[in-house]
Amino acid sequence: MTWVWEHLGDIGGYAASHALLAGIPLVVGLALALPLGWLARRLPRVAPLIVGGSGLLYTIPSLALFILMPLVLGSKILDAINVYVAMTIYTVALLVRSVVDALGSVPESTALAATAMGYRRLGRALAVELPLAVPVLASGLRVAAVSNVSIVSVASLIGYPQLGYYLTDGYQRSFPLEIGVGIVGCVLLALVFDLAIRGAEWALTPWARAGSSGGSGRAPKEVAAT
Amino acid sequence: MIRFEGVTKRYAGAPGHAPSVAVDDLTLEAPTGQITVLVGPSGCGKTTTLRMVNRMITPTSGSIWLDGRDTAALDEAELRRGIGYVIQHAGLFPHRTVLDNVATVPRLLGWDTAKARRRAAEMLELVGLEAAYGGRYPSQLSGGQQQRVGVARALAADPPVMLMDEPFSAVDPVVREQLQDEFLRLQRELGKTILFVTHDIDEAIKLGDQVAVLRVGGRLAQLDTPARLLADPVDDFVADFVGRDRGYRALGFRGAPPLALRDEPTVRLGAGVGAARAATTDRWLLVLDDAGAPVGWVEPDRLTGPIGPEHLHRGGTVARVDASYRAVLDAALSAPSGRGVLVDESGRFAGTVTANRVVAAMSRPAGASQVDPAGGEDGAGTGADGIRETAGGDPAGTAT
Ligand SMILES: Nc1ncnc2c1ncn2[C@@H]1O[C@H](COP(=O)(O)OP(=O)(O)O)[C@@H](O)[C@H]1O
Ligand SMILES: [Mg+2]
Numbered sequence: 001m002t003w004v005w006e007h008l009g010d011i012g013g014y015a016a017s018h019a020l021l022a023g024i025p026l027v028v029g030l031a032l033a034l035p036l037g038w039l040a041r042r043l044p045r046v047a048p049l050i051v052g053g054s055g056l057l058y059t060i061p062s063l064a065l066f067i068l069m070p071l072v073l074g075s076k077i078l079d080a081i082n083v084y085v086a087m088t089i090y091t092v093a094l095l096v097r098s099v100v101d102a103l104g105s106v107p108e109s110t111a112l113a114a115t116a117m118g119y120r121r122l123g124r125a126l127a128v129e130l131p132l133a134v135p136v137l138a139s140g141l142r143v144a145a146v147s148n149v150s151i152v153s154v155a156s157l158i159g160y161p162q163l164g165y166y167l168t169d170g171y172q173r174s175f176p177l178e179i180g181v182g183i184v185g186c187v188l189l190a191l192v193f194d195l196a197i198r199g200a201e202w203a204l205t206p207w208a209r210a211g212s213s214g215g216s217g218r219a220p221k222e223v224a225a226t
Numbered sequence: 227m228i229r230f231e232g233v234t235k236r237y238a239g240a241p242g243h244a245p246s247v248a249v250d251d252l253t254l255e256a257p258t259g260q261i262t263v264l265v266g267p268s269g270c271g272k273t274t275t276l277r278m279v280n281r282m283i284t285p286t287s288g289s290i291w292l293d294g295r296d297t298a299a300l301d302e303a304e305l306r307r308g309i310g311y312v313i314q315h316a317g318l319f320p321h322r323t324v325l326d327n328v329a330t331v332p333r334l335l336g337w338d339t340a341k342a343r344r345r346a347a348e349m350l351e352l353v354g355l356e357a358a359y360g361g362r363y364p365s366q367l368s369g370g371q372q373q374r375v376g377v378a379r380a381l382a383a384d385p386p387v388m389l390m391d392e393p394f395s396a397v398d399p400v401v402r403e404q405l406q407d408e409f410l411r412l413q414r415e416l417g418k419t420i421l422f423v424t425h426d427i428d429e430a431i432k433l434g435d436q437v438a439v440l441r442v443g444g445r446l447a448q449l450d451t452p453a454r455l456l457a458d459p460v461d462d463f464v465a466d467f468v469g470r471d472r473g474y475r476a477l478g479f480r481g482a483p484p485l486a487l488r489d490e491p492t493v494r495l496g497a498g499v500g501a502a503r504a505a506t507t508d509r510w511l512l513v514l515d516d517a518g519a520p521v522g523w524v525e526p527d528r529l530t531g532p533i534g535p536e537h538l539h540r541g542g543t544v545a546r547v548d549a550s551y552r553a554v555l556d557a558a559l560s561a562p563s564g565r566g567v568l569v570d571e572s573g574r575f576a577g578t579v580t581a582n583r584v585v586a587a588m589s590r591p592a593g594a595s596q597v598d599p600a601g602g603e604d605g606a607g608t609g610a611d612g613i614r615e616t617a618g619g620d621p622a623g624t625a626t
Contacts (some may be wrong), residue, residue, distance in 0.1 A: 113317030116280060117379075118307030118334050131321045207321040210363040 003177055011166075015185055018162035021083050021155065022148035023193070028084075029091025030141065036092070037099025038125055051097055058093035062154045065089065083155045090151060091144050098140025102133035135208060138201035145193035149186055163189065228256040228279060228387060228421055233288035235274050235444070248274040249444035252288070258386075259417040263434035265424055267467070271444030272423040276389050279421060280306045292387065307331055310380030310388035310418070314396050316372040318364040324350070324375050325360035331383040342382075349378035354408060370401035377409070381416070388420045395424065406432060427468055431456065431475065439464050453479035477552035477588070484547070485554070485587055487577025488565060495521060497533050502526040510563035513538060518574040520544055520567045544569055547576050555584045 004011070036054065040047040069075065069082035106129045114128040153164025163185040170178030202209075235249040249271040256262035264272045277283040279290055281302050290297045297305060318327050328346035333339070350360055353374040364372055373393060380388055394402045394409075410433065413420065424430055430437045431452040439447045439455070441463055448460045456476035459465035465472075491506040492514050503526045505511055510523045513533055522538030529537060542561035545553040547568045558566030558581040565578035 109313065109315060109317045110319060112282070113311070113313060114319070116282060116306055116311040116313075116317075117330050118303045118305075120303045123334075128319060128321075132319075205321070207363045207365070210366050
């Protein structure tokens with residue numbers, strides 16, 4: 001246990017770096033997946049290409065992608081950009097499908113009503129479809145967050161420091177405590193992401209908690225119009 | 227005014243099938259300030275017709291004109307902001323409060339939030355919802371309340387034209403009737419140009435200034451006033467669709483002329499047995515409340531104490547003196563005494579009339595004197611006040 005206390009500063013630093021490597025691609029990936037998913041729904045012809053194509057990206061082994069990045073980007077082998085870009089690709093791969101499903105969860109009658117009120121396409125997407133898509137989107141995002149936290153740990157194999165370092169290092173040194181720190185750190189980090197996304201969802205969907213009282217109970221009286 | 231000129235909508239059929247025609251060469255005018263109802267069986271193209279007006283659906287051929295402007299030439303979104311649209315289940319935005327739902331179109335038109343919300347609050351009041359509902363979400367309202375919000379939302383920017391697609395179909399019959407009555411009251415106040423879709427012929431007849439009956443395949447079968455539709459269906463399809471009891475229902479659109487009213491003996495609620503028996507020799511005696519409104523019939527012979535609410539026979543309906551033949555006849559037929567109770571505009575008792583008298587008035591040829599000669603079969607004088615002739619008439623009769 002003293003090992004943990006002695007290395008607390010390092011552990012904190014690695015955890016912060018791990019959080020950034022997983023979190024920033026999550027945000028950027030969401031920003032990319034939203035328009036892609038929206039396009040896929042708007043253009044049924046190319047939808048299989050967008051959804052299938054992005055899904056295929058997720059099947060690339062992470063280590064291969066990390067190693068491939070410097071070749072594609074022309075970056076240095078230990079540059080953090082490699083990890084950021086690779087993680088963004090994975091996020092997009094997971095989220096495009098979620099965005100399509102989330103937009104599909106918006107009742108068609110609601111979307112039609114928005115059009116009938118005079119919303120243009122983009123206005124409708126931002127003001128009506130996106131807010132209503134939040135619950136489905138949030139569950140997709142939580143899966144992506146956990147996935148990101150675990151994939152990032154692989155980056156230690158190419159020497160980029162984060163919590164995964166304790167897994168590889170502890171394994172090489174046959175030091176279970178260090179491996180344990182790596183595992184617990186990753187689990188806690190994933191939990192933090194999960195809670196943060198749940199919190200954001202909660203804040204964005206007061207309407208989903210309103211429940212259906214059906215106008216009974218404490219509802220004010222319906223008054224006859226005069 | 228909404229004008230359809232030779233409008234056809236064809237949908238490409240499933241592979242190997244012929245294209246299907248949803249609306250076939252429709253030419254129709256929905257006059258300014260009136261309710262035009264499109265009615266017909268499911269799948270006859272009503273929704274398609276409606277949605278072509280605000281260009282949610284593009285006609286295959288033909289054109290639609292709104293107050294002299296070809297809708298095809300207008301910007302879609304701007305066109306829609308100028309047309310109120312109400313659908314079944316209201317189609318409210320679940321993520322917005324009731325107030326913000328209603329403020330939708332004013333906001334789209336660029337009003338600032340405060341002004342749009344003030345307007346929305348006025349609209350809620352107009353459709354009979356308490357201000358407290360403004361802060362709720364649609365899921366917290368009953369179906370009938372949601373439908374009111376849907377109407378309020380459509381009216382918020384005061385559009386001259388309203389499209390309504392089965393707006394009252396999804397609520398229970400009691401609420402539906404209430405919504406229909408309030409809708410008619412609102413329309414009398416607002417005078418919108420309304421295209422209203424329903425599959426319910428009774429609703430069409432109740433609400434329409436004119437009714438367009440469509441048959442499957444999207445062809446216009448008949449366009450007429452409700453009274454004409456009942457009196458003279460053009461073919462078997464329309465006759466079948468309009469349904470039974472056409473003759474009786476048509477009476478709802480004929481205002482009864484001033485009828486000679488019987489001078490009916492009456493007694494006040496709470497009067498004693500003696501007073502009741504002294505008032506009449508007939509089996510039945512009409513009871514009024516302190517304001518002079520009829521509350522029911524009693525049998526003086528069976529009274530054992532002062533007349534209380536529990537003694538009242540309440541089966542009879544009450545009609546206004548200016549109501550339709552249908553309402554007046556119903557009052558006569560439903561009264562245990564056989565004498566229908568008529569009231570003036572303020573609900574005070576005006577006199578009674580027998581079914582014979584109503585039928586006699588009804589069967590007089592048009593153009594004959596509308597004034598009943600004194601000394602008819604029941605030998606009564608005319609009710610002195612509150613009797614006047616009105617066209618149209620109000621089919622509503624209220625039970626006492
Ligand atoms: N998008 C569509 N594609 C193919 N056929 C359609 C489409 N929309 C409606 N139809 C057909 O057009 C006809 C009229 O539909 P609709 O206007 O919805 O009828 P209604 O509202 O009177 O029930 C129906 O036969 C329906 O199946
Ligand atoms: Mg329909």
